[in-house]
Amino acid sequence: MPDTLPSPRRAAAHLLGQVLGEGRLLSDALGDRDHGRMPAEARAEAQRLATETLRALPRLDALIAPHLRKAPPLRARNVLRIATWELAHGGAAHGVVNGAVDTLAASKRTAGFKGLANAVLRKIADDAPARWETLPIPALPDWLRGPLVEAWGADAVAAMERAHFAGAPLDLTARDDPAALAEATGGTLLPTGSVRLARRAQVSALPGYDDGRFWVQDAAAALPARLLGDVTGRRVLDMCAAPGGKTLQLAAAGAEVTALDVSEARLGRVRENLARTGLSAAIVAGDALAHAGGPYDAVLLDAPCSATGTIRRHPDLPHARAGEGIADLIELQARMLDRALDLVAPGGRVVYCTCSLLPDEGECQVEEAIERHDGLTVLPAEAPGLDPDWRTPEGGLRLRPDAWADRGGLDGFYMAVLARAG
Numbered sequence: 001m002p003d004t005l006p007s008p009r010r011a012a013a014h015l016l017g018q019v020l021g022e023g024r025l026l027s028d029a030l031g032d033r034d035h036g037r038m039p040a041e042a043r044a045e046a047q048r049l050a051t052e053t054l055r056a057l058p059r060l061d062a063l064i065a066p067h068l069r070k071a072p073p074l075r076a077r078n079v080l081r082i083a084t085w086e087l088a089h090g091g092a093a094h095g096v097v098n099g100a101v102d103t104l105a106a107s108k109r110t111a112g113f114k115g116l117a118n119a120v121l122r123k124i125a126d127d128a129p130a131r132w133e134t135l136p137i138p139a140l141p142d143w144l145r146g147p148l149v150e151a152w153g154a155d156a157v158a159a160m161e162r163a164h165f166a167g168a169p170l171d172l173t174a175r176d177d178p179a180a181l182a183e184a185t186g187g188t189l190l191p192t193g194s195v196r197l198a199r200r201a202q203v204s205a206l207p208g209y210d211d212g213r214f215w216v217q218d219a220a221a222a223l224p225a226r227l228l229g230d231v232t233g234r235r236v237l238d239m240c241a242a243p244g245g246k247t248l249q250l251a252a253a254g255a256e257v258t259a260l261d262v263s264e265a266r267l268g269r270v271r272e273n274l275a276r277t278g279l280s281a282a283i284v285a286g287d288a289l290a291h292a293g294g295p296y297d298a299v300l301l302d303a304p305c306s307a308t309g310t311i312r313r314h315p316d317l318p319h320a321r322a323g324e325g326i327a328d329l330i331e332l333q334a335r336m337l338d339r340a341l342d343l344v345a346p347g348g349r350v351v352y353c354t355c356s357l358l359p360d361e362g363e364c365q366v367e368e369a370i371e372r373h374d375g376l377t378v379l380p381a382e383a384p385g386l387d388p389d390w391r392t393p394e395g396g397l398r399l400r401p402d403a404w405a406d407r408g409g410l411d412g413f414y415m416a417v418l419a420r421a422g
């Protein structure tokens with residue numbers, strides 16, 4: 001990027017190029033130094049444009065395609081996609097078209113497409129808002145759709161795709177008083193104890209942020225720590241802790257927490273979160289497979305996974321990835337679960353969880369662990385507000401994005417409470 005700071009539209013086009021051209025996750029591209037130089041508001045707007053464009057990509061391409069004889073290169077196509085999203089969502093034609101033309105003009109590589117963009121976008125502006133709702137809900141790519149249809153059926157996957165397209169509300173976990181947080185923020189207190197805000201909000205401007213009264217955490221992601229029950233004074237290992245949502249919950253509930261993670265950089269986020277909330281935990285940087293502490297009264301293993309349960313928030317994921325690496329993650333999850341069972345004291349509990357929609361990273365891991373370990377049992381999951389529909393045959397909980405559709409959905413998650421023989 002040049003010395004002058006890019007407009008949010010140009011920065012959004014760059015982010016799209018990183019995801020669709022380079023196969024990078026948006027969260028990684030957002031961490032690039034050049035992006036970090038932009039003012040916070042422009043950064044947030046660029047992220048919003050890139051995220052919503054990725055969420056709607058097939059619809060946008062369907063609106064653009066009839067007006068093109070030949071697809072322009074990716075950079076120019078991404079500018080057209082962003083502008084089309086804006087036009088379909090109430091953007092004034094004049095401003096959006098000029099913005100797209102300026103974005104193309106800012107780079108030698110795209111300047112030649114100014115005239116094309118001007119002509120195409122003017123035509124799209126005429127009918128995009130009316131046609132938008134008539135277009136199909138974007139489908140997941142085949143690499144993910146196939147296994148999900150096999151696991152959950154075609155109707156369930158269609159419902160998940162609707163949930164992905166609808167996006168996610170903003171969920172908060174209260175440090176100490178969920179009802180007071182709901183009142184202060186104008187949010188809804190969910191049956192499981194999270195506070196849900198229907199509208200987008202600048203998190204750091206919400207009441208109680210500076211005093212550390214809450215942290216952002218999806219309602220599904222807030223459940224695994226709750227499944228450990230009363231942890232007051234208990235030694236708990238949070239085995240894959242960063243950025244720390246579950247560490248904060250455990251510390252707020254009175255546990256003596258060890259927050260372990262292999263990523264020193266990500267542990268920086270845990271430190272920041274602990275400092276803001278005034279909570280404490282022992283932070284350990286290291287590989288969970290080599291961790292030699294303990295024994296612990298309980299272990300929470302939020303294992304690295306495909307993150308396919310978070311597509312509502314991260315619609316870049318199915319575009320940046322094509323299922324590569326999942327087999328390695330499944331093997332790592334099994335080894336980590338074995339390690340967690342070694343580190344917990346006899347009679348202690350291990351909560352295993354992943355934010356994945358794939359049974360291979362959830363239900364199957366627990367079934368296979370039970371076959372590998374004599375005396376290992378699955379305890380019934382207990383926490384306020386659990387829906388009976390979430391319970392699975394092997395004793396865990398399966399949460400899908402299409403759950404709680406009338407309340408705004410949930411991230412996809414799997415979790416189970418395992419007890420080592422005493």
Ligand SMILES: C[S@@+](CC[C@H](N)C(=O)[O-])C[C@H]1O[C@@H](n2cnc3c(N)ncnc32)[C@H](O)[C@@H]1O
Nearest residue numbers: 240241242243244245246261262263287288302
């Ligand atoms: C799903 S995220 C954890 C989210 C976290 N529990 C929370 O609630 O904020 C998975 C984490 O596993 C960490 N990780 C990956 N491999 C690891 C390993 N071998 N040992 C320890 N941590 C690891 C990653 O750095 C990442 O922070």
